[in-house]
Amino acid sequence: MHNNTIKIATRKSPLALWQANYVKTQLTHFHPDLCVELVPMVTQGDILLDSPLSKIGGKGLFVKQLEVALLNGEADIAVHSIKDIPTNFPSGLTLTTICARDEIRDAFVSNHYESLDTLPAGAIVGTSSLRRQCQLKARYPHLIIKDLRGNVGTRLSKLDKNEYDAIILAAVGLKRLNLIERIKQFIPIEIMLPAVGQGAIGIESRVNDSRINNLLNPLDDEKTRCCIIAERAMNQHLNGSCQVPIAAYSILNGNRLTLRGLVGSTNGKYLISKQISGDKHSPQEIGICLAEQLLALGADEILAQI
Numbered sequence: 001m002h003n004n005t006i007k008i009a010t011r012k013s014p015l016a017l018w019q020a021n022y023v024k025t026q027l028t029h030f031h032p033d034l035c036v037e038l039v040p041m042v043t044q045g046d047i048l049l050d051s052p053l054s055k056i057g058g059k060g061l062f063v064k065q066l067e068v069a070l071l072n073g074e075a076d077i078a079v080h081s082i083k084d085i086p087t088n089f090p091s092g093l094t095l096t097t098i099c100a101r102d103e104i105r106d107a108f109v110s111n112h113y114e115s116l117d118t119l120p121a122g123a124i125v126g127t128s129s130l131r132r133q134c135q136l137k138a139r140y141p142h143l144i145i146k147d148l149r150g151n152v153g154t155r156l157s158k159l160d161k162n163e164y165d166a167i168i169l170a171a172v173g174l175k176r177l178n179l180i181e182r183i184k185q186f187i188p189i190e191i192m193l194p195a196v197g198q199g200a201i202g203i204e205s206r207v208n209d210s211r212i213n214n215l216l217n218p219l220d221d222e223k224t225r226c227c228i229i230a231e232r233a234m235n236q237h238l239n240g241s242c243q244v245p246i247a248a249y250s251i252l253n254g255n256r257l258t259l260r261g262l263v264g265s266t267n268g269k270y271l272i273s274k275q276i277s278g279d280k281h282s283p284q285e286i287g288i289c290l291a292e293q294l295l296a297l298g299a300d301e302i303l304a305q306i
């Protein structure tokens, strides 16, 4: 009996639960006799809602608690937004599975304005992401950026209470929560390059648990995996954390992987971006190569100042 069960550690936010249930549906599809249980938990990242993420140690806070559950056997897999997973894993755990990617762009949400371009000088835009802040400041220096934390529902309700003129969220989160009608503009990646891994779900599990890892095998998407490896390699080589405005996006066209990366200063004064292509069989090398080129273009100085 025990051998036919798999337990999924997840955060309790509606988006996290949607993603865990998505994985549950996929697992049940491929293994109809499998018993899949959710183990929802509240993480430090969900509790410390008053402080900017960049000041309280970053997104790892959302992940750590789930990892403890994997290590002590309370759960078998943890479902994460890949965007939230730090580059390194505790010994014994790894990112086993990368699911097919969904919408990657950021979304402009407002009750009064149709797009970023139509916001007047002094308009208040809510985001807690240094990456979004940096790109907004660079292109729209007349806007005021105000910190915005909490899960997707909380952020929307703060907008609706008129604390902001507009907010920026990952479009995929709104899509998954059936809130796509709230999106006024899908922000083009030329204006707002997404976060590393945005729009993709990852599954973490115990390296040596072959029963579990075999069950996960059919959920892995090779194309997304290739893109994510390139983006995360770039990020790691830049020594990226969420304290630094770093953005990346890659696409696969046949055998050709194209990776675009960006490093900036939080105030938007410095912004370096570059795009390279290479063979899809060496995504790691492409990521490192782009990171090297960004550093040579001045990203090293920007990173040193932060």
Ligand SMILES: NCc1[nH]cc(CCC(=O)O)c1CC(=O)O
Pocket: 081, 082, 083, 084, 168, 169, 170, 171, 172, 173, 197, 198, 199, 200, 201
């Ligand atoms: N920063 C929190 C976070 N982590 C993952 C997502 C959305 C899912 C994704 O981007 O894959 C969000 C919400 C947001 O950025 O609006």
